[in-house]
Amino acid sequence: MSTLGSFLHRHPRLRLAGLLSAPLLWLVVAYLGALAVLLVSAFWSVNSFTGVLTKQFTVANFRTILTEEVYRNVTLRSLWVALSVTIICVVLAVPMAFYMAKVASPRTRKWLVIAILTPLWASYLVKAYAWRILLANDGPMDSIFGGPGYGLFAVVLVLSYMWLPYMILPIYAGLERLPDSMLEASADLGARAGRTFRRIVLPVLIPSVFAGSIFTFSLSLGDYITVQIVGGKSQLIGNLVYANIGAANNLPFAAAIATVPVVIMVIYLVAVRRSGALEEL
Amino acid sequence: MRHRFVLAALSAGVLVLAGCGGGDSGTTGSGPGGLSVPKIDKLAALGAGEGEVNIVSWAGYVEDGSTDKAVDWVSDFTSETGCKVNNKVAATSDEMVTLMKTGEYDVVSASGDASLRLIYGGDVAPVNTSLIQNYAQVFDGLKNKQWNSVDGAAYGIPHGRGANLLMYRTDVVKPAPTSWSAVFDANSPYQGKITAYDSPIYIADAALYLMKTKPELNIKNPYALDDTQFKAATDLLTEQNKLIGEYWSDYTKEVQSFKAGNSVLGTTWQIIANLAQADKAPVEAVLPTEGATGWSDTWMISAKAKHPNCGYLWMNHIISPKANAAVAEWFGEAPANKLACQQTSDKNFCTTFHADDEAYFQNIWYWTTPIAQCLDGRTDVTCKDYSAWTQAWTTIKG
Numbered sequence: 001m002s003t004l005g006s007f008l009h010r011h012p013r014l015r016l017a018g019l020l021s022a023p024l025l026w027l028v029v030a031y032l033g034a035l036a037v038l039l040v041s042a043f044w045s046v047n048s049f050t051g052v053l054t055k056q057f058t059v060a061n062f063r064t065i066l067t068e069e070v071y072r073n074v075t076l077r078s079l080w081v082a083l084s085v086t087i088i089c090v091v092l093a094v095p096m097a098f099y100m101a102k103v104a105s106p107r108t109r110k111w112l113v114i115a116i117l118t119p120l121w122a123s124y125l126v127k128a129y130a131w132r133i134l135l136a137n138d139g140p141m142d143s144i145f146g147g148p149g150y151g152l153f154a155v156v157l158v159l160s161y162m163w164l165p166y167m168i169l170p171i172y173a174g175l176e177r178l179p180d181s182m183l184e185a186s187a188d189l190g191a192r193a194g195r196t197f198r199r200i201v202l203p204v205l206i207p208s209v210f211a212g213s214i215f216t217f218s219l220s221l222g223d224y225i226t227v228q229i230v231g232g233k234s235q236l237i238g239n240l241v242y243a244n245i246g247a248a249n250n251l252p253f254a255a256a257i258a259t260v261p262v263v264i265m266v267i268y269l270v271a272v273r274r275s276g277a278l279e280e281l
Numbered sequence: 282m283r284h285r286f287v288l289a290a291l292s293a294g295v296l297v298l299a300g301c302g303g304g305d306s307g308t309t310g311s312g313p314g315g316l317s318v319p320k321i322d323k324l325a326a327l328g329a330g331e332g333e334v335n336i337v338s339w340a341g342y343v344e345d346g347s348t349d350k351a352v353d354w355v356s357d358f359t360s361e362t363g364c365k366v367n368n369k370v371a372a373t374s375d376e377m378v379t380l381m382k383t384g385e386y387d388v389v390s391a392s393g394d395a396s397l398r399l400i401y402g403g404d405v406a407p408v409n410t411s412l413i414q415n416y417a418q419v420f421d422g423l424k425n426k427q428w429n430s431v432d433g434a435a436y437g438i439p440h441g442r443g444a445n446l447l448m449y450r451t452d453v454v455k456p457a458p459t460s461w462s463a464v465f466d467a468n469s470p471y472q473g474k475i476t477a478y479d480s481p482i483y484i485a486d487a488a489l490y491l492m493k494t495k496p497e498l499n500i501k502n503p504y505a506l507d508d509t510q511f512k513a514a515t516d517l518l519t520e521q522n523k524l525i526g527e528y529w530s531d532y533t534k535e536v537q538s539f540k541a542g543n544s545v546l547g548t549t550w551q552i553i554a555n556l557a558q559a560d561k562a563p564v565e566a567v568l569p570t571e572g573a574t575g576w577s578d579t580w581m582i583s584a585k586a587k588h589p590n591c592g593y594l595w596m597n598h599i600i601s602p603k604a605n606a607a608v609a610e611w612f613g614e615a616p617a618n619k620l621a622c623q624q625t626s627d628k629n630f631c632t633t634f635h636a637d638d639e640a641y642f643q644n645i646w647y648w649t650t651p652i653a654q655c656l657d658g659r660t661d662v663t664c665k666d667y668s669a670w671t672q673a674w675t676t677i678k679g
């Protein structure tokens with residue numbers, strides 16, 4: 001054992017290789033490899049009767065997605081849901097995180113963090129089905145508010161509930177790093193609350209909000225289960241992918257549809273990078 | 282060795298199919314579009330059970346008492362044969378085809394819109410019916426049909442058949458519906474509370490309705506639709522989309538919807554009506570005057586089955602008079618075994634479900650995979666195939 005240790009000590013490059021080979025292999029094969037296969041198979045097709053793969057290059061899948069109106073509508077609808085969920089999460093998370101990081105006593109803060117994390121322990125499906133019962137006809141939501149029933153609004157509501165912790169935590173972490181002394185210094189130097197917020201809090205807040213929005217936005221964009229459970233008759237990009245894998249057994253077409261959210265996320269990440277939020281992560 | 286041979290035969294079959302898919306006109310197969318069936322050997326002799334069997338089935342076909350204590354035909358099987366049953370419930374035929382392609386399952390209860398795809402895809406093997414003792418008692422009207430055999434070779438064991446019904450809440454929907462027009466009426470008072478089956482095959486329900494109400498479209502078979510007929514059916518469903526509250530494919534979801542009143546009217550299976558009634562939901566299911574789409578199910582064995590002996594034992598067990606009667610009563614369908622009619626708890630069951638009534642089943646259009654060669658025999662037009670149905674279904678849902 002000790003000889004191996006000293007051998008590695010003398011060969012730092014080998015040491016590095018030993019340390020990184022497993023995660024790198026995982027990253028390249030499982031992550032990037034899967035993406036590459038996805039892209040390649042999007043250009044194949046299947047025999048419509050037997051479902052056997054035909055590995056010949058064709059752009060028919062992409063042509064269908066670009067020319068058929070329904071795919072444009074579903075993409076826009078998914079974008080709208082993802083944006084709404086993100087905005088609702090930001091509106092709810094910012095005051096909450098600010099209170100936790102700057103106002104609450106350390107004792108309360110600890111309990112609040114636990115309170116935000118505990119819903120994450122429950123299964124996603126259990127929470128979604130619980131919402132299905134809450135939103136049902138004559139269910140609690142219906143008797144109190146007279147709605148909203150199943151549909152897109154319910155999807156936005158449930159997804160906002162699901163992903164809220166992923167927004168609160170990065171904002172909380174960002175604000176916690178902001179020393180109280182800076183807020184005090186700003187006040188001592190005569191800045192009013194508004195100016196302190198703009199000049200001290202906002203530069204920390206914005207990157208944290210973007211970091212959180214990456215979670216809420218991408219998770220909402222890919223979701224297909226919540227919409228099946230509380231979405232009524234509506235369908236999102238995820239449902240189209242699922243339907244083409246599970247029902248139609250058309251993997252190439254599913255892959256072609258799946259590239260749509262990938263492209264949207266790449267654009268989104270580039271935009272976020274421009275804002276400098278990624279450096280704060 | 283045998284294994285390797287089967288594999289080789291399979292890959293050869295796949296190659297042949299790939300050739301056909303390319304639109305090569307030189308093929309001479311007997312199947313649709315000149316497809317030929319991959320050569321796969323049937324099991325020659327029954328050996329000892331392998332200790333377990335993996336099944337893909339419709340909800341309610343494989344019950345071990347966990348849904349309802351009195352509903353159990355799996356425990357007997359396991360104690361008699363030593364084969365433990367691992368069951369996977371599939372919601373649609375498409376899901377069954379996809380699951381069988383994984384090669385992880387031994388037997389499947391395939392409907393007619395899955396069986397031929399499985400046969401021509403090389404996913405299932407022919408069945409040696411002489412190894413299935415109970416096969417002799419199956420109604421002749423179900424044997425060697427277009428959906429369970431090719432060129433006289435049996436590819437499965439008939440399980441039972443039935444119709445897709447119209448379910449409604451008795452406390453809300455008045456008067457009681459008798460026609461499918463209830464789910465297609467643009468001025469329906471139940472707008473937003475109507476449900477429909479979430480699968481491309483549901484297009485056939487619209488086609489069946491048009492077949493009876495719009496004779497000028499000249500639809501002869503709801504699974505053989507040319508461009509005009511197909512457009513009429515999808516237009517009807519696009520209109521219907523405005524009435525729909527939610528589509529269902531998960532049967533528990535439909536039970537819950539009807540119980541809560543989110544859905545009050547829509548297509549269903551008898552088993553779902555039974556479960557909803559057991560759950561104290563005030564629902565009834567009827568067969569509308571236009572007739573209905575339906576199913577005739579077949580137990581098939583995977584070409585890659587890891588537990589073929591247990592698979593054969595299961596196929597023999599599930600059509601044994603007692604088990605076949607139990608599953609038919611639970612699911613609400615006509616049994617395949619003649620002797621099952623004496624085993625049902627309701628002595629009129631077989632009469633109610635028209636088990637031996639071929640004339641009744643003339644009105645039921647069994648699920649069949651739509652293909653480009655029109656199934657009604659027309660040769661002057663091409664029909665819409667299943668991939669067109671699938672894409673249209675996405676568009677209908679919007």
